[in-house]
Amino acid sequence: MRPLRDAQLGAFTFFASALPHDVCGSNGLPLTPNSIKILGRFQILKTFTHPRLxxxxxxxxxxxxxxxxxxxxxxxxxxxxQRQGKTASPEMVLKVAYEVLEGLEFMNKHGMVHRALAPNNVLMDHKGNLKLAKFGLYYMTDRGGDVDFPIGYPSYLAPEVIAQGSFHASDPSNEEAPLPSGPKSDIWSLGVLLFEMCAGRRLLHNIEISERLKFILTLGCMDDIVTVLAEEHGCLDTIKDLPVNVLELLRKCLIFLPSKRPTPAELLGDEVFNEISCLYMPFQKPLSLFSSSLRCAHLELPEDISDLCKEDYLSERAIDEVYYLWCLAGGDLEKELTNQGIIQSKPPLCTLPKFLLEDGESFGQGRDRSFLLDDTTVTLSLCQLRNRLKDVGGEAYYPLLEEEQSSLPQSASSQDLSTTVTLPLIIRERDTEYQLTRIVLFHRLLQAYPYKRDLVWKDARVDIPPLVRGMAWAALLGIEGDIQAKYEGIDKDTPIPTDRQIEVDIPRCHQYDELLSSPQGHVKFRRVLKAWVVSHPDLVYWQGLDSLCAPFLYLNFNNEALAYACMSAFIPKYLYNFFLKDNSHVIQEYLTVFSQMIAFHDPELSNHLNQIGFIPDLYAIPWFLTMFTHVFPLHKIFHLWDTLLLGNSSFPFCIGVAILQQLRDRLLANGFNECILLFSDLPEIDIERCVHESIKLFSWTPKSATYRQHAQPPKTTAVTDGNGFGRPGTYYFSDYQDMPRTDLSREPLALSELKAELSPRISAEDLIDLCELSLAGGGKRTRAGRPKIVAVDVRSAEDFNRGHLSGSVNLPYSSAFGPDGELVQCPGTGVLHSFRGRVIVVISHFASHLVKVNFPRVCMLDGGIIKMRSTGLLTVPSPQI
Incomplete structure (x- = not known):
């Protein structure tokens, strides 16, 4: 969006038509309220950026x-x-006509007309440039069908519009809707407006509306409408004295028959504007972030360099950003309209409907005029916002992106914001000053994307401002290139067998949300989902794909191509091959690894769930197939995915374990039937706590512990952070599958063999890496200074002495475990209990015994001691002297 600069924020209100409560649509569902229909159509209007609108x-x-x-x-x-009663100069008339036509032509290119063109909707900025207001009212109300008032002003409506009469979509007596107004209708309105400027008076202002409309319709019998209007208003001499080009312009606008009237595009190219058209530069559409064009190709410094040094930094921010901050600073739309008398509350008694008795006597109120259109626009005061931001220094609006910024002295406001980072996320998202700094920073980082992609990742670890979440997610997913051309090249219209299932699923997907439940939302849902199905012929549509699409569509409602691109990048990363026609082997492997993660982090809970037979197959498939979008509402998914997108494909396992841990007490206290009921109506989950716990669990999980042979194959490049494991709050971006394969890597197991193991496996290279780091004191230590990982060798003492991993602990299985696998008392078990809480790597196949006795963070070395022999890292104890 364009910067605010000298503009203001204005608000106007109206009512949509109410629908009957006892009527359903053809699909058996209640009718969509007209207000939601209008809300959905309105969204595209936010994308219209033009100097004349x-x-x-x-x-x-x-x-x-x-x-x-x-x-x-x-x-x-x-x-x-007009109120001044002066006549406009010919130069002003041509200027107004040309600038209005520019705005009308832009609207027509997007399939829209104004229909409410009038002097009060032609605004002027401080430089005298014109901007059309309320140009979207006709479109968003479905040509006036969703409201109880006509769109437009009788004095300015074209004759063909008046002849069609009014239309209301909810009125069953209207079997056919009138033809929609075309671009030529606005030309008549423009002609009336220009005529009034030339005459210095309002057209037919003192005549009753009915007589006014009759007079306009009788103009069809006249040869020269301009002369007739001039005679009617006593300004014939004034009109005759106009220059030829201005008079010709009026006559071309005020042509009665639409077939002979020009369109805005035709009139713009008319010779009447030969002298003025050269003064205007053609409009260039702003380049989007994801396109094939060079975004910096048309960057220019302003003519006056002092324009870059204004102290009113807020006015240089985008209009939508200023409004977002205005809301955070306490702005309330209905309160502003109530203070101006636009919204008036009435006692219930005064709103009773009017009814008639048999004798014709009427009781009750007449038609409530407040439900008709009041086109008054209320200016929203920014004083409260400016006072809130008065202590924010200018450097916050122009942050440095390089590391040198850390050496700069901090202002008092920046120091205050540094403490804000420690507050809960929900508080940070409502803090005006904090959100301003985060939004400005992310805007600059995204403008430099993909060059500054690493910095986007770095700052996204702190949090992502809701206002820029859609673009930030796209950057985290690595979206690049001309996504619009690719999306447009996909056939989304030809019927396919999946259409029926998509049509059934969409009306049930996050329909509590007003935007996604609108007809426009359903259309966009259908197009994005179908584009994905068509462009991935090797995959199929599974129920749940619509839920996966919902967050991306919500954040990119006006950019279907970006929603499709994000979805197409998200699924291979986190749900590789989940949408195969036969995905049973992929799902089963995923659930088995998840079960091992439960045992790794919470063996007591894992043992209880296994004992009662409450396996992940019964509750976790919707979790992972939809990445929790089927479980949580969108506002929780946004916070969850802000972190999920920073992790690799194994991070969802940690989210699942974190959810179970929030329900831990209830799960441990209940049996199978009670657990089934618990998950049929999942209790409230604290998402912020879930995110923090997931990060903690992720930092304790070795990379190779979540290895899956059906995960995404290795990529040629990967964003890595070698310090991921062992540092809570730090993310490990690359998947284990992306690491180069060696003889020490994990080997794939048959599904039956994998299911037989309670604890996960860890690769030999992972163990070597972690042990070397811990022994060298490289940060892999607990708060008490002890290493976080310990290797337990359960071979006999004789075998252990022939060669073992340096630093490993020998706990012979025969002396530590009884015949039934229980842990018996011996000197070694006392040492083992001192390791509780650390990652215990068992160099054998007896890790499950530790899990059964509730030892957490137990994993097993893949390949055992045999794999370690080829490394040359095995040592023997020094002989005793």
């Missing part, structure tokens, strides 16, 4: 089908000029 910012839905629209606003308009 006021930028739409947001729409909110209130009670009783009330909608409040926020848009760019200016106090000055052509109505101010």
């Amino acid at each position: 006021c930028q739409y910012v947001d729409i909110s839905r209130g009670k009783h089908e009330r909608l409040v629209v926020v848009a760019e606003h200016y106090e000055s308009s052509l109505s101010d000029f």
